[in-house]
Amino acid sequence: MISVIGAGAFGTALAISMARGGAQVTLWARDAAQVAAMRDGRENATRLPGMTFPETLHVTEDATDLPDGPVLLSVPMQMLRTALRDLPDFGPRPLVACCKGIELSTRLSPTQVIADMRPDAPSAILTGPSFAQDIARGLPTALTLACAEDGIGRSLQKTLTTQNIRIYRTTDVPGAEIGGxxxxxxxxxxxxxxxxxxxxxxxxxxxxxxxxxxxxxxxxxxxxxxxxxxxxxxxxxxxxxxxxxxxxxxxxxxxxxxxxxxxxxxxxxxxxxxxxxxxxxxxxxxxxxxxxxxxxxxxxxxxxxxxxxxxxxxxxxx
Structure with a gap:
């Protein structure tokens, strides 16, 4: 089971790709009206029109309704801290940043922001050459999963790899984050x-x-x-x-x-x-x-x- 926070184009594309292989995926969006529209139309018409949701992709505006398993944080870099502040405690579930950049106010990287806001949660970053439209259409790409804890990285690599996304693993988090x-x-x-x-x-x-x-x-x-x-x-x-x-x-x-x-x-x-x-x-x-x-x-x-x-x-x- 996988949760994706943020129903922008990239978060939606990741959710579609991961659910297409049969995984149970929950996509969270803050806007209840957007969630209702996605439920009814089985697509994200404003961000990825024409990309039909697989049956195993669920949408919700209730962050307390997310299942166990890794949480993918697909929000803009400059909004990551705010999202973590407003979201409930996910306990020991790994938090995977799916944004690229440096926080302007603190000069911290994505995993450093996660560590600052959720010090008890394992953190990782998913990064690499990828456009939302390609991922949602099922076109092939390869990404890097960077996690300082190799055991958690191995588990995430296996869980998040899909039919069209091949994930490579590294413990070099600074290198992956600066590149992105x-x-x-x-x-x-x-x-x-x-x-x-x-x-x-x-x-x-x-x-x-x-x-x-x-x-x-x-x-x-x-x-x-x-x-x-x-x-x-x-x-x-x-x-x-x-x-x-x-x-x-x-x-x-x-x-x-x-x-x-x-x-x-x-x-x-x-x-x-x-x-x-x-x-x-x-x-x-x-x-x-x-x-x-x-x-x-x-x-x-x-x-x-x-x-x-x-x-x-x-x-x-x-």
Whole structure:
């Protein structure tokens, strides 16, 4: 039995995929009207229209009604603390973060927020290259399940693997979390470059040097280099920086071509860029692309000015 907190596109897609194989899955949403609509229509018409719920997928607005088993927290990173504050105590059940980023107010990662709010609950993070539409349609992908406690990680890996989601396991939680956070910031940078007409070569350069920034911070936090070369690092970076299905990439496009962007769409990379910049400064780490993205978001830099600054940095070895 599996519970998914948050009926956005990604949480709904995970619930569909896991229930499709016959697992008993309960999807929780705060809005009673949304829950009623999903029950009646057997789909999440506002977030994933046309994706029919399997028979073993149940929906509820009552968080005390969740069954035993792991709880997947599929809420925006900046709302994770609030969700954990408002939800009931789940006891010893593992809490699995399904969000990517750094909390702006505290500079904490998803599992660190869980540990802060629910210190007695085992925590993990599910991350990697994945779009909700692909998962819900049953298209294949592979994800990383990072859990410091290997025994719990093994159990979660077995429980959460589905017919179309292959899950790899690691105990390197910092590496998985930094990969998922930094790639969103780099997707904004790449979208801005393409939107401004700077070309594919500029995007490739930003991805490559962005990967270097990802490694720089992760390794300083004790992560392993092979984690960053895997699904949660290089894999997710590649997907997010090259597809318009990525909200962060589309947001960057809008900056680059001076277009309006829907303010109701959550862009995790915007808050994460500021949090990463603050953390990097505290750690005395050089992260120039992250700095440039913050300037783009705040409106203190134009895209071409940002690129000029990056190109005019002192020459050095790669």
């Amino acid at each position: 956070a930094v790639k969103n910031v780099m997707a904004i940078a790449c979208g801005a470059a393409i939107g401004a007409g700077l070309g594919e070569s500029a995007r490739a350069a930003l991805m490559t040097r962005g990967y270097a920034e990802m490694q720089r911070m992760a390794l300083a936090l004790g992560a392993r280099a092979d984690t960053l070369a895997g699904l949660s690092g290089f894999g997710d970076l590649t997907l997010t920086c090259t597809s318009e299905l990525s909200r962060n990439y589309r947001y960057g496009l809008s900056i680059g071509n001076s277009a309006e962007f829907d303010p109701d769409i959550t862009v995790e990379g915007a808050a994460t860029a500021r949090a990463l910049q603050a953390r990097a400064q505290a750690m005395t780490l050089d992260m120039p692309i992250t700095d440039a993205v913050v300037g783009l978001i705040d409106g203190t830099l134009g895209v071409r000015d940002a690129m000029t600054l990056l190109l005019s940095r002192p020459l050095k070895e790669e």
